[in-house]
Structures are given as structure tokens and as C-alpha cells.
Amino acid sequence: MSGKTAIVLGGGVGGVVAASNLRRLLPKQDRVVLIERSGRHVFWPSLLWLMTGTRNAQDVQRDIAALKEPGINVLKREVTRIDSTTRTVYTGDDSVQGDALVVALGAELVPERIPGLAEAGHNFYTVEGAAQLYEDLQSLREGRVVVLIAGVPFKCPAAPYEAAMLIDHLLRKRRVRERVEVEVWAAEPAPMGVAGPAVSQGVKDLVADRGIAYHPSRQIARVDAPGKRLHFEGGDEVSYDVLAVVPPHAPPAVVQEAGLAAPGGWVQIDRETCETPFENVFAIGDVTGVMLPMGKPLPKAGVFAHAQAEAVARTIATRWTGKGEEGRFTGNGECFIEMGSGAAGFARGNFYAEPAPEVKMFRTGRHWHVAKVAFEKNWWRTWF
Ligand SMILES: Cc1cc2nc3c(=O)[nH]c(=O)nc-3n(C[C@H](O)[C@H](O)[C@H](O)COP(=O)(O)OP(=O)(O)OC[C@H]3O[C@@H](n4cnc5c(N)ncnc54)[C@H](O)[C@@H]3O)c2cc1C
Structure with a gap:
């Protein structure tokens, strides 16, 4: 059985969405590989509730191998080297070579x-x-x-x-x-x-x-x-x-060594297709640095990693199957702002608007907090 291989690096917000969407969109004979070093997926927004006692450590994370979408080849390993030209990913002594690579390695703390x-x-x-x-x-x-x-x-x-x-x-x-x-x-x-x-x-x-x-x-x-x-x-x-x-x-050292980013810099991508200068190598989420016309970078946020992941999965699937339309990241995003006391604010807008992002903050209230809790519930239901 011959088929193509898509490799997703990182099992965070962008990686989980990219791998799951690729698996749904690609035919069975194609392989989807997800490589995550921690062995777990953390829903980071819930950490704010962990630090104030309304969640415990089990609530905010899952085993990465427990992904809901069947048929993803999950490797709990550390990516130690990437050859961006041949799309070969090294995890210590092992390596895996792909026809497309999605780099979603996030930011190092x-x-x-x-x-x-x-x-x-x-x-x-x-x-x-x-x-x-x-x-x-x-x-x-x-x-x-x-x-x-x-x-x-x-x-x-x-x-x-x-x-x-x-x-x-x-x-x-x-x-x-x-x-x-x-x-x-x-x-x-x-x-x-x-x-x-x-x-x-x-x-x-x-x-x-x-x-x-x-x-x-x-x-x-x-x-x-x-x-x-x-x-x-x-x-x-x-x-x-x-x-x-x-x-x-800081950007992960492995992306700099791969030539995907300048020393000390974030991965440069086409802001809509998320393609890097290397053929069939995409990057999404916090690992990237997209400069906006206003002179400041696109914020690092899960909402963007999520939308970029969906766009890239569609693009890869369309190019491989000839069906559907390629995906594009439009710069739309939103964000809840927890205020305590069961209330929250909410902002939404387009960050690619020119000359500057157009973002509106809505009136605060309990409903936004309820919506954020529902979003968290939906996250686990959708992906795990
Ligand atoms: C407290 C907190 C609250 C937040 N709240 C919000 C919010 O309300 N809304 C919002 O939009 N965003 C929020 N964010 C930001 C959001 O979580 C990130 O922007 C998002 O997770 C980025 O997704 P990513 O896939 O790029 O990176 P990540 O989700 O960080 O995933 C990167 C993954 O790559 C793995 N990895 C790294 N290096 C390697 C390696 N060498 N080999 C193998 N695996 C590797 C990591 O273990 C990690 O799992 C919050 C973040 C925090 C910390």
C-alpha cells in the first residue's frame, strides 16, 4: 500500500488540530504522524483556573495518544533535528521522512x-x-x-x-x-x-x-x-x-538549526498559506513570527494556531487529493478575558486589517465566562 506521509511536529493547540484535520481529510492510505515530546496535550487557557483552584492538574491535560480521531500515528518523542529540504525529522536515533511537514512546536519558556x-x-x-x-x-x-x-x-x-x-x-x-x-x-x-x-x-x-x-x-x-x-x-x-x-x-533551537528561522528569530511564513520558504514545509502557531503592517507582530494565541492548523490541513489535503479548496488564514481572532467573580470580557476582530488590526471589545458579563467554560468543554469533546 503506497501513500503519502504528513508529519506534524508538536501536539499542542496547533498540532492536535492539524493532525486531526489531516486525518479526517486524507485518504486512508496516507499516513499522519504526530510527534510530541511531553506525551501529553495541555489546554493552556485552563491553567488560569488551575492557579485559582477551580481545576486540578488532571482536568487541564490528556495523554496525547488519546486523540479522538483514529488512525494518527502518535510518537511520544523529542524532535532533535529537522532537515527542511528533505522533510526528514530526527528523534534521537530514529527518523521519519514526510511529503509535508507542519511545524507546530510552540515557544520555549x-x-x-x-x-x-x-x-x-x-x-x-x-x-x-x-x-x-x-x-x-x-x-x-x-x-x-x-x-x-x-x-x-x-x-x-x-x-x-x-x-x-x-x-x-x-x-x-x-x-x-x-x-x-x-x-x-x-x-x-x-x-x-x-x-x-x-x-x-x-x-x-x-x-x-x-x-x-x-x-x-x-x-x-x-x-x-x-x-x-x-x-x-x-x-x-x-x-x-x-x-x-x-x-x-524564545523560539525552539531546533527550528533555527533547521534554517526555518534566523538566530533568535521566529519562523517566517506566508501570512495566509503558512508556508515556509522550504517546499511543503508549513509552520503554525506560536513558533511563527508574522509581522503586521502596523509594525507589531501577530500575537501568540491559540485561536490563531487553531485557524492556521485548519487552513494548512485543507491546503495539504487539496494538493494531494485534488478535491476541495486550499485553506487560507485570514487573521480573524477572538479572546475571552476572565475577570474573576464569574464574569469575563470578550474581544474579536481582524488582525490582518490595514493599516491596523480592527478589534472590538464587547460589554463584559457572566455570559462570556460561561462561553469560555463551554469552549473548554467543547475542546475536550472535539479532540479527545
Ligand atoms: C495560561 C495561558 C492561557 C492562555 N489562554 C489563551 C486563550 O484564552 N486564548 C488563546 O487563544 N490562547 C491562549 N493561550 C495561548 C495558547 O495556549 C498558545 O498560543 C497556543 O497553545 C499555541 O499553540 P501551538 O500549537 O503553537 O503551541 P503549543 O500549544 O505550545 O504546543 C507546542 C507543543 O510542541 C511540543 N514541543 C516543543 N518542542 C518539541 C520538540 N522538540 N519535540 C517534540 N515536541 C515538542 C510541546 O511540548 C507542545 O506540546 C494561553 C496560554 C497560556 C499559557
């Missing part, structure tokens, strides 16, 4: 780039860090919680602000909020800046309404972990009792 940061606080962009943060928040009686954005870009532009509001709500529920300060110290100049000034101001207002102090444009320089003190470039300092960290992000 690199707290070690800031002296002292890896030893300090909790990186709530990991399952383990979010769970530990909850433990600390549960026992805190007074002092200061700092949500630290340690570098740009970072995935999910809303997440740190949502985290601060959810922490605020948790502390109010515990009746200790009046004795605990909550602050956001951010390497970026404003929240969700790419979505435009109205959305950015809307998020700032939500944070301010809850008495959360916001310190933008503060780049962390080093952390004194034993002394529980943050030192910023330019001389600002602040102490903390609980530290919630969004660590610096």
Missing part, C-alpha cells in the same frame, strides 16, 4: 535568561507552576502578590491581566484582599497593544477597577529569590510575597 528568576516564584505558564501558585495563594494572609511579565513577546496577551483579576477575586473570597496588594509589573507598554488603544484601555480599566496597580514598561533585570525582591532595568525595585511569573519566551 526560558526563565533562566533572567538571573534569579528560575528559582523565584511560580511560572504559571506551566501546569506545575500554576498548581504551586494556587498552594501559595491559599496560604497567603497579607503582603504583596506580583504578576510579572518578564519579556515580550509572550503567548496569550490577556493571560497575565486575567491572572491578576482572578487572583484578586480569590483573595476577596478568602477575605484577605484588604491586607494583600496585587500588582502587575510588565515588560510591555500597555495590555493587548496590538488589538488597538480601545481594547488596551478597556483592559487597563478592568484591572484598575479592582485596585490592581499596573506598572508598564518595566523590564526585569534580576531577581533576588531569597530576599524576595525584583530589580528592574532603570533602578525600580519591588518586594513580593507571592510571585506569579510569565517567563521570557
